[in-house]
Amino acid sequence: MGKKVALVLSSGGARGLVHIGVIEELLAQGYEITSVAGSSMGALVGGIYAAGRLPEFREWMKTITKRRMIELTDLSLSINHLVKGERIIAAIEEIVPDVRIEDLPIPFCAVSTDWQNGREVVFRSGSLFAAIRASISLPSFFNPVRRDGMILIDGGIVNPIPLNRVARTEGDILVGVDVSGHDYQGQSELQQTVAAKRKRDTSLGMTILNRLLPENIEFNYITLLSRTSSLMIRQNSKLMAQLTHPDILLDIQLNRYGGFDYDKSEKLVAIGRNRTRKGLQHYAEGKLADGEAKG
Numbered sequence: 001m002g003k004k005v006a007l008v009l010s011s012g013g014a015r016g017l018v019h020i021g022v023i024e025e026l027l028a029q030g031y032e033i034t035s036v037a038g039s040s041m042g043a044l045v046g047g048i049y050a051a052g053r054l055p056e057f058r059e060w061m062k063t064i065t066k067r068r069m070i071e072l073t074d075l076s077l078s079i080n081h082l083v084k085g086e087r088i089i090a091a092i093e094e095i096v097p098d099v100r101i102e103d104l105p106i107p108f109c110a111v112s113t114d115w116q117n118g119r120e121v122v123f124r125s126g127s128l129f130a131a132i133r134a135s136i137s138l139p140s141f142f143n144p145v146r147r148d149g150m151i152l153i154d155g156g157i158v159n160p161i162p163l164n165r166v167a168r169t170e171g172d173i174l175v176g177v178d179v180s181g182h183d184y185q186g187q188s189e190l191q192q193t194v195a196a197k198r199k200r201d202t203s204l205g206m207t208i209l210n211r212l213l214p215e216n217i218e219f220n221y222i223t224l225l226s227r228t229s230s231l232m233i234r235q236n237s238k239l240m241a242q243l244t245h246p247d248i249l250l251d252i253q254l255n256r257y258g259g260f261d262y263d264k265s266e267k268l269v270a271i272g273r274n275r276t277r278k279g280l281q282h283y284a285e286g287k288l289a290d291g292e293a294k295g
Contacts, residue, residue, distance in 0.1 A: 004034045004172035008163045009042030011156025012179035013259025016041025021272020022177050035107040037166035039155035043110035043135035050108040053096040060095050061265035085142040098129045107167035110135040111155035120158045160237040163244040173247040181234040181253045250279045
C-alpha cells in the first residue's frame with residue numbers, strides 16, 4: 001500500500017477545521033503528504049500545513065471564542081461585503097509568517113474564482129497569504145481581492161474540492177476530504193427536536209417566546225439563500241469526485257456544526273481524526289469498491 005499522499009482539502013468554512021485532524025491522522029499512521037491543494041478553508045489549512053506551522057495554528061484556534069471572533073471581525077461599510085478580512089489574516093500571520101508558495105517544502109496550490117468571468121484561478125507561486133486570502137473570499141461576506149484586473153472570490157464557488165489541481169508524484173495515492181456538504185436530514189431532525197423541547201417548556205419566558213416566534217423560523221431568507229448556495233457547491237464537489245476518482249474520498253457531512261463554528265475547533269479536529277482512521281482502515285482492507293472510502 002502506497003504511503004505517499006496527494007492531499008486535497010475542500011471548502012466548508014469552520015467545518016474545514018476537520019482538515020487539521022485529517023492531516024494529523026495521516027501523519028500518525030505513517031503517511032507522507034507529498035503535495036496539497038485546497039479551496040477556501042481547505043487552502044488555509046493546507047497552506048499552513050505546507051508551511052510547517054499546523055501545530056501552532058491548532059493551538060491558536062483553541063483560543064478562539066465567540067468574543068474573539070467578534071474582535072477579529074473588521075466590519076466594512078461597503079455595499080458589496082460585510083468584513084474587510086484584513087484583521088484575521090494579520091492575526092494568523094503572527095503565528096505563521098508569510099512565505100512564497102514556490103519556497104514551500106512541498107508543492108501547494110490554492111484555488112480562487114474570478115468573479116468577472118467565472119473562471120478558476122490557481123495560485124502556485126507568490127505570497128502564500130495572498131493566495132489564501134483570495135481563496136477564502138466568501139462572496140458578500142469578505143472583501144473580494146483585486147489583482148491583475150481580476151476580482152477574486154471564494155475558490156469553492158467553481159472548484160470546492162480541486163482534485164484535478166494537486167501535484168502528483170509516482171506511487172502516491174489521491175486523498176480528497178470533502179466537508180463542503182451538510183447532513184441536511186440530520187440537521188432538520190435536530191432542529192425539530194430542539195423546537196419540540198422548546199414548546200414543552202411551560203415557563204413564562206418560554207411561553208411568551210413561543211408565541212412570538214413563527215412556526216417555521218428556521219426557514220427564512222438567510223437560510224434559503226445559504227442552503228441554495230451550499231447545494232450548488234456540494235453538487236460541484238460530487239461531480240469533481242466522479243471525474244477524478246480519488247483513491248480515498250473522505251466525505252464528511254455534519255449536522256451539528258456550521259460554517260462559522262470556529263470556536264469549536266477541537267471537536268472538529270477530533271471528528272477529522274476519527275473519520276480518517278476509519279477511511280484508511282476501509283482502504284487498507286479493500287472493503288469499498290473502487291478504493292473509495294467514505295467517512
